[in-house]
Amino acid sequence: LRAQSFDVVxxxxxxxxxxxxxxxxxxxxxxxxxxxxxxxLSALVSPAAIERGxxxxxxxxxxxxxxxxxIAALKEQTAGAAGASELSRAAA
Known part of the structure; x- marks a missing residue:
């Protein structure tokens, strides 16, 4: 990860x-x-897994x-809106 520049992981x-x-x-x-x-990105979408994330x-x-x-998460994070996360998206 240090060898190149990335917008998001x-x-x-x-x-x-x-x-x-x-x-x-x-x-x-x-x-x-x-x-x-x-x-x-996971199939594990329990509240406990989301909290662990x-x-x-x-x-x-x-x-x-x-x-x-x-796609929404990638757009949000690459637009520089990293301050407001949407960890609950997995539970929707």
Whole structure:
């Protein structure tokens, strides 16, 4: 991530070796990357999973296969509106 410039990071939650929550926490701990918007994408959309995403530092959390929700989240985060996250979008 340090080698190039990115507008937003889109990560799955269920991955081998490191899950998306751990990945987000790693990004947040890096002084150079800590403010980068992170969107979690997952089939796990329980209130507990959404709260875990909030704690990990996600700017948004989108249910898999919710294409309109994903597009809206990407537009919001790349427009510089990172201050107002919509973590509840996954529960809709």
């Amino acid at each position: 889109l990560t799955d939650i269920e991955m081998p070796d490191m899950n998306g929550f751990e990945f987000a926490e790693t990004i947040r701990a890096d002084n150079n990357l800590g403010s980068m918007p992170i969107i979690g 909030r704690q990990a530092g996600f700017h948004d959390y989108v249910a898999k296969f919710d294409r309109p929700g994903l």
